[in-house]
Amino acid sequence: MTAPESNQSVESLKDDIQRHVALTLGSDPFPPRKERYYLGLCYSVRDRLLGQWLETQRSYYDSxxxxxxxxxxxxxxxRFLMNYIQALGMEEECREAVRDFGLDLDELLEEEWxxxxxxxxxxxxxxxxxxxxxxxxxxxxxxxxxxxxxxxxxxxxxxxxxxxxxxxxxxxxxxxxxxxxxxxxxxxxxxxxxxxxxxxxxxxxxxxxxxxxxxxxxxxxxxxxxxxxxxxxxxxxxxxxxxxxxxxxxxxxxxxxxxxxxxxxxxxxxxxxxxxxxxxxxxxxxxxxxxxxxxxxxxxxxxxxxxxxxxxxxxxxxxxxxxxxxxxxxxxxxxxxxxxxxxxxxxxxxxxxxxxxxxxxxxxxxxxxxxxxxxxxxxxxxxxxxxxxxxxxxxxxxxxxxxxxxxxxxxxxxxxxxxxxxxxxxxxxxxxxHTVNGVAELHSKILKARLFKDFDNLYPGKFTNVTNGITPRRWLMQANPALSELIGSVIGNEWIHDLSHLSELAAYADDPEFQQRWQEVRKRNKKLLARYVLRKLGVGINPATLFDMHIKRIHEYKRQILNVLHVITIYNRIRSGSVAHHVPRTLFFAGKAAPGYLQAKLIIKLINAVGQAVNGDPAVGNELRVVFLPNYCVSQAEKLIPAADLSEQISTAGMEASGTGNMKFALNGALTIGTLDGANIEIREVVGEDNFFLFGHTEEDVHRLHSGGYDPVQIYESNIELKKALDMISTGFFSPEAPSLFRPIVDSLLAHGDYYLVLADYAKYVAEQARVSKCYEDPALWTRMSILNTANMGKFSSDRAIMEYARNIWKVSPLT
Ligand code: 26Y
CATH class of the missing domain: 3.40.50.2000 (Glycogen Phosphorylase B;)
Incomplete structure (x- = not known):
């Protein structure tokens, strides 16, 4: 767009905003107020989209x-506003228009529920x-x-x-x-x-x-x-x-x-x-x-x-x-x-x-x-x-x-x-x-081999797989503008439409200058998040620490408890002065528990209780911090994911159908610590074994252990660090005011058979976490791994998934 044209469109956008403030909302446009101008902008953007929408709907009938x-x-x-603005390609215009009113676009965006x-x-x-x-x-x-x-x-x-x-x-x-x-x-x-x-x-x-x-x-x-x-x-x-x-x-x-x-x-x-x-x-x-x-x-x-x-x-x-x-x-x-x-x-x-x-x-x-x-x-x-x-x-x-x-x-x-x-x-x-699909290869295999085995025999070919995907528009372009810009500066912007283009980044994985720019972007994102956490929780966190994130619904199969046991283990090591390869970490948890799911709600309380003990212990200092961010939602995920170093995808193998958070993290350059579950398996396949922290029993192991012979108590008795962590939970170390508060959690692990195999995977998980820390101490290695994660995520675009549904299941073609 030429300069005069763009001036013209900024001016007409400004007129529209003020017109909507006055005539749609019935408010005085002066002085410009944030909530009113936010809505004025919404209506102005909406106007620009409505014509395209009518045109699209008409084209369906015509064809x-x-x-x-x-x-x-x-x-x-x-949130819709930024999504609409970027779809229309009018971000700069919008920034300028609201700036002329003395407002800031990013602040206006926060107005949206x-x-x-x-x-x-x-x-x-x-x-x-x-x-x-x-x-x-x-x-x-x-x-x-x-x-x-x-x-x-x-x-x-x-x-x-x-x-x-x-x-x-x-x-x-x-x-x-x-x-x-x-x-x-x-x-x-x-x-x-x-x-x-x-x-x-x-x-x-x-x-x-x-x-x-x-x-x-x-x-x-x-x-x-x-x-x-x-x-x-x-x-x-x-x-x-x-x-x-x-x-x-x-x-x-x-x-x-x-x-x-x-x-x-x-x-x-x-x-x-x-x-x-x-x-x-x-x-x-x-x-x-x-x-x-x-x-x-x-x-x-x-x-x-x-x-x-x-x-x-x-x-x-x-x-x-x-x-x-x-x-x-x-x-x-x-x-x-x-x-x-x-x-x-x-x-x-x-x-x-x-x-x-x-x-x-x-x-x-x-x-x-x-x-x-x-x-x-x-x-x-x-x-x-x-x-x-x-x-x-x-x-x-x-x-x-x-x-x-x-x-x-x-x-x-x-x-x-x-x-x-x-x-x-x-x-x-x-x-x-006519067709039934699972959402990742392993999951689709389990549908055929176990859950719906008899149906699969009856209707050969009816069951198929379409591995889930995520939209790169929201989960990279919009959520992580700094990384998008860096990527664009070396490989152009075709990835926005065709995510496989990200593979061109692999050529830069060992380039020291590119590595440095990559790290700068990541550091910047971490600082932005630290500021957000300070604003929301009043808690200061250090952007120089490893940002380790476990954000998803709270459920026993997702094993937030396994993560907590690791946190307690590190805490105990710090207190006893026996830390090998400890790298200062900030742990982020976020997620909602179903209101009637008492065990999940107790897990939230435990995370917060452990956080309180760890964060308040002067012996720990900056080494370890635990934050639970309330009200996890799409907008919060957009803030957290671009700032993550480590993505926790640690469900019991066979239980997470696919996961999509795992894809969002890897796309943004976080490394994954994960089990062979859901789409983790396919992510590991494309990013390479060396660029993924793997641990834990396989789905077949889980099946076997569930068939008999699993003894969590024996594992508890034989692992000193694990025993100590569990004893602290069950004897009220984290709940001195109510010592038996967390007993139900420990009981589910020891007395009720540990259905989700937390104890079975504990030792391997802790060992793999030590490897994470070790890698993190080598910034060039870590950065290379991070770049290669992003570079290899092309497969996980929802465009690929939708085209598979369209071709193989729906039998529809794109409109030309
Ligand atoms: C029946 C009712 C209680 C119910 C309501 C919502 C049951 C299930 C659900 C939601 C399930 C869900 O979100 N499943 C997740 O779907 C994702 C997209 O395929 C997967 O990535 C993820 O592994 C799976 O847990």
């Missing part, structure tokens, strides 16, 4: 192309995929729920997690476009009624239902500087007029309002569990509400293109189920096709299987969703009938192929009989889909 529907109960997009519409990895993955769909011009949409309250706001009080409400829409979001004209009626409860149609066939209809409306709320997801803007459509529950009238007619005004409020509760709050479903009625209501609204929208679009027959439905529509949370879709599409469209069961089922594909995100048995037959039967009576019919035909078929195999029928059935009758949503998703 009558197959579209992807990415259905997810969770999205974690992070994070939309916390997800729990963790699964939701963030959905948002990375939206970014890549837009950037790769894959025609599609994200579908979800607009929760009024996202994931709870975490504070730490006296070391304990407290949950607060995340009322993110309190001040209305400039990014949420409410579409009052897209409203669909959603039914619940009632009963299924048989009747005879004019041709004398028995048919069913769903009657005497209660209903609620779903209103569409749209959020734009722009591709990177390509003029393509994808839509994320989130549903909000609105009560129906009928519902109210029924009460009004009875003269029951308060009853009317109450029923209105209750029906609108459906989209009120995100369930904050990320591993154990609780069979709560409202959660099933959310799932069906979301599914029914989305399918009405899909059919509306399908019909708009004037299709005469449903046979071509799968040529127009690909639906990706993000885990089983939207799996009731399969019964819903069957209901629509059989009851409303009067197709035969066989035709409808073929269409279903050609339309759906399902991504599994976990093998933890407690995370596999089931719903009681009683609940589904009451809330969705016709769907239960359909599920039973799907199951009857399916088991019939299996019975014919494997006569006499009752065990097989029991293991494959959609209905589990052991714990009251339960519908297994994963089984429904598998048989109703």
């Amino acid at each position: 009558i192309t197959k579209r992807v529907y990415y259905m997810s109960l969770e999205f974690l997009p992070g 994070n939309p916390g519409l997800g729990n963790g990895g699964l939701g963030r993955l959905a948002s990375c995929y939206m970014d890549s769909m837009a950037t790769c011009k894959i025609p599609g949409y994200g579908y979800g729920i607009l929760y009024d309250y996202g994931i709870f706001y975490q504070t730490i009080v006296n070391g304990y997690q407290h949950e607060g409400c995340d009322n993110w829409l309190r001040q209305d979001s400039p990014w949420v476009l409410r579409r009052g004209h897209f409203m669909f009626l959603i039914n619940f409860y009632g009963r299924s009624e048989a009747y005879e149609d004019s041709a004398g066939h028995e048919r069913f209809r769903w009657v005497d239902t209660e209903s609620v409306m779903a209103m569409a709320c749209d959020i734009m997801v722009p591709g990177h500087q390509n003029g393509h803007v994808t839509n994320m459509r989130l549903w909000k529950a609105i009560s129906t007029r009928d519902f109210e009238l029924e009460h009004f007619n009875r003269g029951d005004y308060i009853g009317a309002v109450q029923s209105k409020v209750e029906s609108e509760n459906i989209s009120k709050v995100l369930y904050p569990n990320d591993t154990s479903p609780r069979g709560k009625e409202l959660r099933l209501r959310q799932q069906y509400f979301f599914v029914a609204a989305t399918f009405q929208d899909i059919l509306r679009r399908f019909r708009k293109n004037n299709y005469s027959s449903f046979d071509c439905f799968p040529d127009q529509v690909a639906v990706q189920l993000n885990d089983t949370h939207p799996a009731i879709s399969i019964a819903e599409l069957m209901r629509i096709l059989v009851d409303d469209e009067a197709l035969t069961w066989e035709t409808a089922w073929t269409i279903c299987q050609k339309t759906f594909s399902y991504t599994n995100h976990t093998v933890l048995p407690e995370a596999l969703e089931t719903w009681s037959v009683e609940l589904i039967g009451r809330m969705l009576p016709r769907h239960l009938q359909i599920i039973f019919e799907i199951n009857r035909r399916f088991l019939d078929d299996v019975g014919k192929r494997f006569p006499g195999r009752v065990d097989l029928l029991r293991s494959l059935s959609l209905i589990a009989e052991d714990d009251g009758k339960q519908v297994r949503m994963a089984h429904l998703a598998i048989i109703g889909s």
Whole structure:
């Protein structure tokens, strides 16, 4: 852009900001106030994107192309403003415009609240995929729920997690476009009624239902500087007029309002569990509400293109189920096709299987969703009938192929009989889909070899792998501007669109001058983080120490406790003056615990208690520091990750399906200490064994140890340092006011069998950590390893993942 043009665009941007402050917000533009000008800027940026968005949506209709529907109960997009600004390529303009008003863009960006519409990895993955769909011009949409309250706001009080409400829409979001004209009626409860149609066939209809409306709320997801803007459509529950009238007619005004409020509760709050479903009625209501609204929208679009027959439905529509949370879709599409469209069961089922594909995100048995037959039967009576019919035909078929195999029928059935009758949503998703994928090679292998072995035998080729990816736009370009600039200065900026270009950095890994620049950037990022921590926690940390980070949901399988045992071990070594290769470290922990997961909450308290003891001990000085950052979220991750030296990816092998934090760290030049789990394995493969700190039992070891013979007590007895650390925890060293406070943690390790094999991996972990310290003492070596990590991360772009889904699963091509 030439100078006068750019001046012109800065001036017109300034005019727009002030116009929005005055005319959209009704505020006096003078003097310029931060919150007002932040919103003025948002609306001005939004204006510039809306045209592209309309154009993109129009182009879908013009080309009558197959579209992807990415259905997810969770999205974690992070802040939008900078993402939009960079997508439009107007960062400099924006900086200048707000500077002219005496404001600072980076400060304005901090005004934005994070939309916390997800729990963790699964939701963030959905948002990375939206970014890549837009950037790769894959025609599609994200579908979800607009929760009024996202994931709870975490504070730490006296070391304990407290949950607060995340009322993110309190001040209305400039990014949420409410579409009052897209409203669909959603039914619940009632009963299924048989009747005879004019041709004398028995048919069913769903009657005497209660209903609620779903209103569409749209959020734009722009591709990177390509003029393509994808839509994320989130549903909000609105009560129906009928519902109210029924009460009004009875003269029951308060009853009317109450029923209105209750029906609108459906989209009120995100369930904050990320591993154990609780069979709560409202959660099933959310799932069906979301599914029914989305399918009405899909059919509306399908019909708009004037299709005469449903046979071509799968040529127009690909639906990706993000885990089983939207799996009731399969019964819903069957209901629509059989009851409303009067197709035969066989035709409808073929269409279903050609339309759906399902991504599994976990093998933890407690995370596999089931719903009681009683609940589904009451809330969705016709769907239960359909599920039973799907199951009857399916088991019939299996019975014919494997006569006499009752065990097989029991293991494959959609209905589990052991714990009251339960519908297994994963089984429904598998048989109703054409493709099922895991999210990393090991995970996909486990799905085939263990969890869904019988299904894999039954449907060879149905199971496949798509290793997760992350968007380099948010996780390098936006989160780490300094490193992006350095990279750009030597290899150009093509990596933003094609991450494999990062491999060109490998040529500089041993270049002393480049190494020095690399270190300077990293040091700068660490200083910025130290300042943030000081501001947030009032705790001073030293940027010259090794920044060691363990940031993710708190869960026993992620083994924060293993990290804590290492911290205590180092602490004891420092106190006894026996430190070999100790390098001063700052440990960062961050993450939320599900509010009902008491053991995870106790782990948070323990981390804070250990932090208090370590940080307050004058014998430790600067050698070791432990900080727990409250309220981990996308924006916090963007601040932490670019400043990390070491990334902790230490889950019990076989339990972390993929992980995506591991990718974000390595992309930003942190080194990983990790187990052979999830995508760690593939990261190690590409960055090279020498550039990865590996330890721990393999998935096969874990399987074997779980089959019998594992004795954690014996390990405890025979390892002095471990014993000492555990004894300190259990005897109240870290909780003198309540000595037995942490007993449940030690009991889970010693008395209850240590299911996550913390003790089994302790010695190797501590030894590998010593190797980390040793490497860190050699800056040239460390920097080389760091550069090579970044250089080899091309594979983990979500663009690669999305193109695999598009080619192999959805069969859609990018728009040209
Ligand atoms: C059923 C309900 C309680 C539930 C809600 C959320 C169950 C699971 C979840 C979320 C699961 C999740 O976030 N899984 C993570 O998905 C990431 C993206 O594939 C993986 O990288 C990560 O390993 C996996 O734990």
